[in-house]
Amino acid sequence: MNSLNSKTSDIFYNKLDKWFIQHGDKDKCNDLDRELKYHDGVYEFCFSLIGNLKKFDELPSLHSFDKYRCRYFNIWIYEKLKKLFPNIKDPKYTTMQTKIISFWNSYKQDKECNWDFPSYIINNNQYDKMKDLYDYALNYEMLKLDIENNNYPCTHEISNYIEKSIQLYNEIKRECAVTVEHKKYCAALNEIKDIYGNEQLTKLKCSKVLSSEEATTQVEEILERRLDGVQFREVDTHYGIQATDEHSRDTGLVNQQVTTSFSDSTDAMTVVLPLVGILLTFFVLYKFTPIASRLRSLLLKRKVIEGKMNENSPHELLENIFDSVETNVPRDHHTVGYHPVLNV
Structure with missing residues (x-):
């Protein structure tokens, strides 16, 4: 899929697949794998699930929706279950669901987030509407940034997604205004409206x-x-940092150049902070657009970035829910490697 079509919700669910997979329990997951006769995908999901339960408070931030992280976590579990066992009448489905609840009770004892995914089976139509509504709310911020702030065009896929999401939102709003029956998507609507x-x-x-x-x-x-x-333009920081910002070439305005020299840390901050801000802005463009190679080429031409960014660079400041993890899952009879696809 073209990365212009990538959505924040998809990125988040993908992160849950591997974010804390290295914190899974090898013995428990091997036992579960054997019990389910090495059903494809069970072992990896087991590692992801236990790792996420252990490190729940450290899961990727959802920003405005962080307090509803538990909702998205339950959705992730149910989506994984449906993919592993499309037939909910399969005895393996029941076994897997029981094991998930057991793991949850073992590793998530503070009760701040309770398992709710089994209830999604009762009325799958309600679940689909609820999930789509939650996902659109999570995706809205980045879509708005691209469309209104960055003036980016939409792909046909994104345009259709927005239209269908708004149609669903209005449909649910009308229904929930008159119904007295408790429905999960009505609860989702109220949380989103907050x-x-x-x-x-x-x-x-x-x-x-x-x-x-x-x-x-x-x-x-x-x-x-x-x-x-x-x-x-970078110069030796012993003598100073010089930055040139050219404005409005077409209108013929006079170019402005600001040169600041400093000898102590206080003076340095007045120059470094704006520069770091600009660098972070370009990093966002680099990270969240599908033209990494093009942007890299342009930056190199201007000698903005030289060498390799280390682990403590501004790169980390913007990772949040959008960075990727590469790790391996230990396994007795085979090993699975995870190679992340960056959102670029």
Whole structure:
């Protein structure tokens, strides 16, 4: 899938697959694997599940929806169960569900997040609406950033997704306004309204819709124009840092250049902080757009970045739910390697 079509919710669920997989329990997962006759995917899911339960408080941030992390965690579990055992009447499904609850009670004893995924089976139609609503709310912030702040075009896939999500939101809002029956998607609507209000999620609209290829090309052009408007030049920090910001070339405004020299840490901060802010801005563009190679080439031409970023660089500051983990799962009879696909 073109990364312009990537959604925050998909990225989060993928992170749960591998975020704390190295903290799984080898003995318990081997026992479960044998009990389910080495059913494909069970061992890996077991490791992910136990690792996430152990490290629940350290799971990727959901920002505005962090207090509803438990909801998304239950959704992740149910989605994994459906993929592992499409037939809920399969005895293995019942065994797996029972084991999940057992693991949950063993590793998640503080009760701040309770298992709720078995209830999703009762009315799968309610579940689908609830999940789609939660996912759209989680995806909204990044979609709005791309469309309204960055002026990026939408792909046809994203445009259709937004239209269907708004249609679902309005449908649920009308239904929940008159029903007295407790429905999970009505509870989801109320939680979302606490964050975004009654109408905000219905206002999102693509200004331009293109094919994935055309959208990618246009985003490249937008980023190139932005890079053309800003230049950096590094000098020895013993003597100072010089940054040149060229503004409004087409309008003929006079270029402005600010040179700051410093000899102590206080003076250094006044120069370094704005520079770091700009670098972080370009990192966001690098990290969350599908044109990493193009952006890297442009940055190298301007000698913005030289060498390899270390583990304590600004890279870590922006990872949050969007960074990736590569690790291996220990296993008696075979080993599975995880190779992350970055959202670029």
